[in-house]
Amino acid sequence: MGLRRGKGLQEEYNNSGKSLLVKKYLGAVAFNNITRLAFGxxxxxxxxxxxxxxxxxxxxxxxxxxxxxxxxxxxxxxxxxxxxxxxxxxxxxxxxxxxxxxxxxxxxxxxxxxxxxxxxxxxxxxxxxxxxxxxxxxxxxxxxxxxxxxxxMDTTAISVEWAMAELIKNPRVQEKAQEELDRVIGYQRVLTESDFSNLPYLQSVAKEALRLHPPTPLMLPHRANSNVKVGGYDIPKGSNVHVNVWAVARDAAVWESPTEFQPERFLEVDVDMKGHDFRLLPFGAGRRVCPGAQLGINLVTSMLGHLLHHFSWAPPNGLKPEEIDMSENPGLVTYMRTPLQAVPTPRLPTHLYKRVAVDM
Structure with a gap:
């Protein structure tokens, strides 16, 4: 497959201090990833x-x-x-x-x-x-x-945009993730999927982003095929049921400091997010769990890893990290109300930004 490793960002960022619309690039990468996987x-x-x-x-x-x-x-x-x-x-x-x-x-x-x-x-x-x-x-x-x-497609781009907003808002976390990438990968090659197992902090960043910002906050609707009782409530057969995974992931009875972006929490406790631990359900659970859960996790981790390894990220000039608008746009999927603008600074040798052609 032909892979464009940061080249577009590098080309647009030749002028120092230029602010970019992150969503534009994330959407293009997600589109290319899915169409190449599905159709080659x-x-x-x-x-x-x-x-x-x-x-x-x-x-x-x-x-x-x-x-x-x-x-x-x-x-x-x-x-x-x-x-x-x-x-x-x-x-x-x-x-x-x-x-x-x-x-x-x-x-x-x-x-x-x-x-x-x-x-x-x-x-x-x-x-x-x-x-x-x-x-x-x-x-x-x-x-x-x-x-x-x-x-x-959209869910992957949405998840990475929220993650990047949190990383820019929390420079400590961004620096810690980059230190891990530099230690494991260095400065002479790019991230590959085989590196994931050696990058526990990067994986925790992806997991924390999916906890705080699940792309489908109410999951997809489920329909009760019989009369059931859930939490003391009667659910009649045929009812459409939504699970508020957004609220569960921010419940103070379940999570310590639930509204804070703290990837370290997943280094301390291993929390499955593919339907086995009901505290974290970005992909649902049971027989109707998202069949592409592992693909989604890998795509989010890969995109974040490449963005953090290739660039350092800061808010646009004049904007403090804490001033980034983290409000949500309501809908079936949760977009950022104000699309993220950010300033990238290249971190690696120039040759690592060139297009790498691989047979599809």
Whole structure:
């Protein structure tokens, strides 16, 4: 896979003290990561220009989130449903548009496999290769692909933006994470996934960011398939249930100093965040736990590691760290109300910022 290791940031930061919109770069990285994992495709060229298929892809994702938000409002506030009618025609058009693009990409992979005589290690190829063995319909494959895409793209960028805001607001934590990166990786190479196990503090930073700022604060809705009692409350069969993981992660009865960004807490106590410890549930739990939980953790850890290893980060000129706006924009996913602006300072030799080409 072709990997652009900080090159865009380096190019834009040739002028000292330049403030950058962090969200812009995080969104691009998350988009490239997910599309390359799912489809083995890079829709953005070395100049940063997105091709026509990539633009269509992003438009479909954006439209899907918009339609999903209107559906959630209609589903979960019944007495306001008349204000949010379900746009069945719009949903049908969106589905057809999504399926048309996905089938075109699937056909490209089928032809490539027939020509090469084997399948590459991309998610779409894995699904197509196992289609007959597990009786997977084309619709099922398309659904699985888009579950991965919609669950992993925006949420990853959101989580890393919150983490970077906390790191800039807490210079002590940023410096401690960089000291660990410098000790383990040094200044002559870049971070790889095999380094994660030797970077416990970086992993704790990612975990603490997901605790304080879960990208889906109420998780995805669950529906009770029988009458149950939870915490003394009766939940009738068919009820839609949301779990407020944001509140659980900030509960003073569960966490010491719950509103403070303290990654050290996870060095002292090992807390699982893949559904086994109910104090921390950014990916849900049980049979409906996010199937891409480990992928999400790895992407967040990798993005944070590269950003901290390659650059030191400070607030824009004239702004003190404690003045960074940490308020949230309400919605299905929790964006920063004020997108993060930051000033990066390169830390590594110039050659480590160059594009590294790897076969996809």
């Amino acid at each position: 495709k890079r829709f953005v060229n070395s100049e940063g220009l997105m091709d026509e298929q990539g633009q269509e892809f992003k438009a479909i994702v954006s439209n899907g989130l918009k339609l999903g938000a209107s559906l959630a409002m209609a589903e979960h506030i019944p007495w306001l449903r008349w204000l949010f009618p379900l746009e069945e025609e719009a949903f049908a058009k969106h589905g057809a548009r999504r399926d048309r693009l996905t089938r075109a990409i699937m056909e490209e992979h089928t032809l490539a496999r027939q020509k090469s005589g084997g399948a590459k290690q991309h998610f779409v190829d894995a699904l197509l290769t196992l289609q007959d063995q597990y009786d997977l319909s084309e619709d099922t494959i398309i659904g699985l692909l888009w579950d991965m895409i919609t669950a992993g």
